[in-house]
Amino acid sequence: MALATNLGFPRIGLKRELKRAVERYWSGRIDLNQMKATASEIRRGNWHLQKQIGIDHIPSNDFSLYDHVLDTIATVGAVPSRYGWNGGEVDTDTYFAMARGTAEIPAMEMTKWFDTNYHYIVPEFEPDQQFALSSLKPLVDFTEARELGILTRPVLLGLISFLMLGKAVEADFSPLDLLDNLLPVYEEVITKLAEAGAELIQIDEPMLALELPHEAGDAYRSAFDRLNSAAGDTKILLTAYFADFKPNADLALSLPIDALHLDLVRGPDQLAEMLTYLPEKMSLSLGVIDGRNVWRADLEAALATVETAANALGNERVMIAPSCSLLHCPIDLDMETELDAELKGWMAFSKQKLQEITILTRAINEGRPFISDHLKDNHNFQENRATSSRTHNEQVRRRMSSISEEMMRRKSPFVVRSKAQKQNIDLPLLPSTTIGSYPQTAEVRQARADFRKGKLTAADYESFLKEQIEQTVRFQEETGLDVLVHGEFERMDMVEYFGEQMEGVAFTKLGWVQSYGSRYVKPPVIYGDVHRPKAMTVDWISYAQSLTDKPMKGMLTGPVTILQWSFVRDDQPRRDTAYQIALAIRDEVADLEKAGIKIIQIDEPAFREGLPLRREERDEYLQWAVNAFRIASSVVDDRTQIHTHMCYSEFNEFIKPIAALDADAISIEASRSNMELLDAFVRFDYPNEIGPGVYDIHSPRIPPKEEIKDRLSKALKVLRHDQLWVNPDCGLKTRGWPEVTESLRNMVEAAGELRRELSKG
Numbered sequence: 001m002a003l004a005t006n007l008g009f010p011r012i013g014l015k016r017e018l019k020r021a022v023e024r025y026w027s028g029r030i031d032l033n034q035m036k037a038t039a040s041e042i043r044r045g046n047w048h049l050q051k052q053i054g055i056d057h058i059p060s061n062d063f064s065l066y067d068h069v070l071d072t073i074a075t076v077g078a079v080p081s082r083y084g085w086n087g088g089e090v091d092t093d094t095y096f097a098m099a100r101g102t103a104e105i106p107a108m109e110m111t112k113w114f115d116t117n118y119h120y121i122v123p124e125f126e127p128d129q130q131f132a133l134s135s136l137k138p139l140v141d142f143t144e145a146r147e148l149g150i151l152t153r154p155v156l157l158g159l160i161s162f163l164m165l166g167k168a169v170e171a172d173f174s175p176l177d178l179l180d181n182l183l184p185v186y187e188e189v190i191t192k193l194a195e196a197g198a199e200l201i202q203i204d205e206p207m208l209a210l211e212l213p214h215e216a217g218d219a220y221r222s223a224f225d226r227l228n229s230a231a232g233d234t235k236i237l238l239t240a241y242f243a244d245f246k247p248n249a250d251l252a253l254s255l256p257i258d259a260l261h262l263d264l265v266r267g268p269d270q271l272a273e274m275l276t277y278l279p280e281k282m283s284l285s286l287g288v289i290d291g292r293n294v295w296r297a298d299l300e301a302a303l304a305t306v307e308t309a310a311n312a313l314g315n316e317r318v319m320i321a322p323s324c325s326l327l328h329c330p331i332d333l334d335m336e337t338e339l340d341a342e343l344k345g346w347m348a349f350s351k352q353k354l355q356e357i358t359i360l361t362r363a364i365n366e367g368r369p370f371i372s373d374h375l376k377d378n379h380n381f382q383e384n385r386a387t388s389s390r391t392h393n394e395q396v397r398r399r400m401s402s403i404s405e406e407m408m409r410r411k412s413p414f415v416v417r418s419k420a421q422k423q424n425i426d427l428p429l430l431p432s433t434t435i436g437s438y439p440q441t442a443e444v445r446q447a448r449a450d451f452r453k454g455k456l457t458a459a460d461y462e463s464f465l466k467e468q469i470e471q472t473v474r475f476q477e478e479t480g481l482d483v484l485v486h487g488e489f490e491r492m493d494m495v496e497y498f499g500e501q502m503e504g505v506a507f508t509k510l511g512w513v514q515s516y517g518s519r520y521v522k523p524p525v526i527y528g529d530v531h532r533p534k535a536m537t538v539d540w541i542s543y544a545q546s547l548t549d550k551p552m553k554g555m556l557t558g559p560v561t562i563l564q565w566s567f568v569r570d571d572q573p574r575r576d577t578a579y580q581i582a583l584a585i586r587d588e589v590a591d592l593e594k595a596g597i598k599i600i601q602i603d604e605p606a607f608r609e610g611l612p613l614r615r616e617e618r619d620e621y622l623q624w625a626v627n628a629f630r631i632a633s634s635v636v637d638d639r640t641q642i643h644t645h646m647c648y649s650e651f652n653e654f655i656k657p658i659a660a661l662d663a664d665a666i667s668i669e670a671s672r673s674n675m676e677l678l679d680a681f682v683r684f685d686y687p688n689e690i691g692p693g694v695y696d697i698h699s700p701r702i703p704p705k706e707e708i709k710d711r712l713s714k715a716l717k718v719l720r721h722d723q724l725w726v727n728p729d730c731g732l733k734t735r736g737w738p739e740v741t742e743s744l745r746n747m748v749e750a751a752g753e754l755r756r757e758l759s760k761g
Contacts, residue, residue: 002310002318004055004361005285007202007239007261008062008155008325010350012514013042014332019518022065026100032092039065043141047150049351054358059202060145060152061138062325065092066099066517069113069120069165072157073098076185077134080108080124080169090134099517101699109167110516110698112609114206114242116292116328117565119516123166125175131185139192146197153237154193158205159186160219165207179219186223187230194234200258202237203227208252209243209263210613217251228256237261237285241324243613244270253277261285264305265292265323271305275312283316284309287323288360289353294329294511294525294567296348297356299371299378303363310364320361326350330511343506343527346385391571393504393529396580403579407586408630410638410662414688417638417664424639425551425598429758430712430726432751433483433691435645435667436555436601437491437731438472439740444489465489466543473547475741480748483599485553486544488733494557494603495565499524501536502584505566516698519734524566526577532584535591542595554592554600558644559585559628564606575624585632593636601643602633602663605730608646611654622657629661641665647693647730655680665689669729670711681718690719693729694750695743700735702742708750721758726751 012018021038024030043063050058064071073079074090082105085094099121101107109122138154145152159182163175193201207216228236235258244267245252252260253274260278262270264287271286278284286309288302310318333339333349348356363371385391410417447464450456456464472487491497499505506525515521537554545552559582568577585602592600610625612618633642644661647669658666670678670692678692694711695703715724726747732740 002306002315002320002361002364003057004354004358005057005153005319005321006050006055006059006326006354006357007204007241007287007291007321008059008327009046009050010327010329010331010513011042011046011063012331012512012520013038014045014335015510016512016520018042018065019520022518026096035065039063040144043144044148047145047148047152050354051150053351053354054361055354056361057153057200057319058145058150059155059325060141061155062327063141066096067119067121068157069123069162070095070099070108071135071137072162073121073123074135075133075137075189076162076182077132078123078125078129078166079134082106087132088134089136101696101701103701106701107696107699115609115611115613116242117513117515117521117606117609118328120165123162123175124169125163125166125178126169127171127173127177129178129181131178131182133185133188136192138189139196142193142196142198151197151199153200153202154198155202155204156186156189158203158207158238159183159223160216161205161207164216174215176215176219179223183223183226187226190227190230190234191232194230194232198234200235200237201231202239204239204241206240206242208238208240208245208248209267211247211615212251217248220251220255224255224257235259237319239285241266241287241291243267245274246270247614249273249277253279253282257282259283259285259319261287261319261321263287263323265290268305271309275309278313283319284313285319285321287321289320289322289356290570291322291324291326291353292328293570294347294349295570296346296378296381297353298382299356299359299375302356303360303368303375306360306364315364318364320357320364322353322357326353328513329353330508330513332510335510336508338509339506342384342388342390343525345381346527347525349511386571391504391528391569393531396504396529396531396583399583400576400579403583403631408627408634410634410636412638414662414664418689420638421641421664425641427482427551428755429721430724430751430755431482432726432748433481433553433667434476434485434728434744435731436485436488436553436603437494437733438485438487438489439735439737440489440492440733441737444468448492465540469540469544470547473544473552477548477550479741479744480752481550481744483551483553484544484548485555486540488555488731490540493521494731495562496522496524498536498557498562498585499526499566501534502530502532502581504528504530504580521565524562526563526566526568528569530577530580530584532587536588538588538591538595541592541597545595545597551598553643554589554597556585556588556592556600556602556632558602558604558607559632560610560625561604561606563628564610575628578624578628579631582628582631586635589632590635593640598639599641599643600633600636601645602629603645604629604661605645605647607658607661608654618654622654622660626657626660629663633661633663643667645730655684655686659684659686659688663688665691665725667691667693667725667727667729669693678715678718686719686723689723689725691725691727693727694747695728697728697730697732697735697743700739702739703746705746705750705753708747709754712750712754716754
């Protein structure tokens with residue numbers, strides 16, 4: 001019999017119960033046992049739901065209080081010494097300290113999980129580092145499910161990927177050198193799971209989808225020989241996702257494993273080769289349901305793929321699965337009571353994707369006639385989507401065809417623009433600013449909720465927002481910031497806000513996905529041709545500018561970020577959708593300039609995230625991604641200054657494409673890595689202006705003035721005085737006003753002291 005399986009389920013709860021529990025624990029409103037009780041309730045609900053749907057292999061240890069890589073750090077005892085952990089079990093407060101930092105200790109670095117908008121905590125490694133089993137979470141979760149009568153498939157982040165996803169701290173060595181030190185801990189975990197009754201263990205090795213250094217191949221062979229021995233009679237499923245196995249197919253097929261997972265959404269062409277060379281007793285997990293988007297699967301096409309494998313291998317060697325963990329999808333489309341029936345008919349969330357998997361499994365085991373009604377309904381939905389007038393707008397298509405090279409170029413080179421901007425905008429050396437958002441307090445959130453529920457009139461809500469903007473403008477003036485922002489109180493999310501005002505975009509009520517920790521986002525659903533019916537930000541920015549003589553930045557989200565952080569239509573190239581969004585943003589940029597706004601920031605934090613995992617595919621992406629930004633930004637006069645912001649994006653390897661954006665100034669995350677990003681500017685003479693973030697806003701820690709000044713001094717060793725901006729590394733919406741007040745005062749004072757020192761020569 002073919003098996004219906006899953007690689008991972010969203011951990012956040014149907015109504016974001018995990019977020020509320022974790023944040024209440026952080027604030028002291030509930031205790032540890034109450035938080036753990038909520039977590040357990042979510043896990044149990046997930047397992048019962050999957051069992052009810054008919055999933056044969058239900059994952060465990062896919063749940064996390066914060067991040068599954070951080071869970072692995074705790075499991076193997078890879079706790080950096082600065083957290084004062086002295087061995088034994090890693091306690092909850094140490095766990096959260098690594099993720100968020102404390103008042104005294106900075107958090108660990110955070111970066112994007114491959115090409116997704118999920119962020120993971122970056123492991124830190126030292127030469128000869130020792131590891132020890134320091135958390136029994138994989139075993140505890142497995143046992144909890146077994147006590148419910150559910151035999152799960154434990155999920156482990158593979159040790160090679162874990163090492164390669166980490167960073168070497170203060171030493172020039174390869175984390176792979178630590179393999180022999182780490183292997184005994186993984187052997188111990190696998191042995192304990194086998195002894196507890198696990199029949200199959202899922203080991204995620206997503207690095208196998210990338211180009212690997214030569215030594216990684218030897219590491220994989222050595223590691224899996226020992227893990228296979230530790231597993232005994234328990235079987236091992238090796239998974240990789242987000243691409244095909246092409247660079248490492250021979251390596252994967254040579255490992256002593258019992259089953260191999262293929263992402264057949266991102267790598268559909270790999271199946272034929274794998275079927276040809278698959279070892280005789282190895283099974284295949286077929287990832288035919290898209291784990292990263294919300295569109296209903298084409299069941300006929302997916303079934304044809306599964307039938308090809310089943311005919312070659314026999315049903316008993318076939319597992320049917322999503323392409324990757326469903327972590328990246330919302331939970332249940334049935335909860336969306338406000339989506340219209342046509343749009344809803346085109347979509348599937350995690351629950352519905354698992355139902356698609358069980359339908360396909362039934363077709364393989366019982367035959368097509370048993371699912372004929374499902375196939376017919378699915379075909380009708382696919383046909384409706386393909387022919388619907390809602391997906392095509394002729395005016396947008398005509399404008400797309402008129403995009404020219406001239407539309408992608410500023411009128412003058414930066415050296416000319418810079419002089420014009422200095423005459424137009426009066427700024428000191430080392431100008432200070434913030435990234436855009438200010439604290440979204442409980443009062444702000446309540447007012448927004450009351451407005452949406454009809455408890456607050458539009459006029460009263462607008463008045464409230466204007467009060468918030470004015471207070472924030474006055475705060476920035478009093479603090480001494482040089483370039484102000486309006487605070488973004490009208491926006492719940494930087495992508496959702498713009499998507500709500502564009503045609504061709506839909507929104508969900510409970511379509512939340514995890515971005516990092518307790519930060520969840522509700523991505524827009526781009527289903528048709530995108531355009532902007534009217535101005536989106538001009539009134540708010542113009543009002544804020546009317547309150548001050550200091551320059552006010554217009555705050556926009558860039559086309560690539562809107563694309564990356566949305567669920568994007570899959571019936572046309574992503575480039576085309578990006579260009580449509582770019583034209584909409586271009587119109588907004590032009591309107592802001594007409595309204596007298598002298599500085600316009602077009603945020604692109606997802607620019608690096610969109611980079612294909614394979615090097616041979618990157619040039620094409622970078623070309624259209626750069627073009628999209630330039631379409632959006634190049635409409636302005638030389639005197640108008642264009643900024644962009646990027647965060648947690650590891651720029652070093654592609655600094656030239658960032659320079660090709662030709663933004664007048666770029667702000668970037670640099671604090672968690674202690675300004676390591678500046679290494680890129682040693683090797684590359686970045687021509688324009690730059691603000692490397694001088695403190696981490698994702699931590700409650702308040703940075704001392706001396707620390708900020710030291711970071712600015714480091715920046716001045718590789719950047720010109722007239723290049724450097726002073727700013728935090730991201731927006732401030734998740735922080736409280738007391739933290740923001742003290743941190744920004746320290747930042748402004750540090751900049752002022754350094755400015756005075758520079759002026760003295």
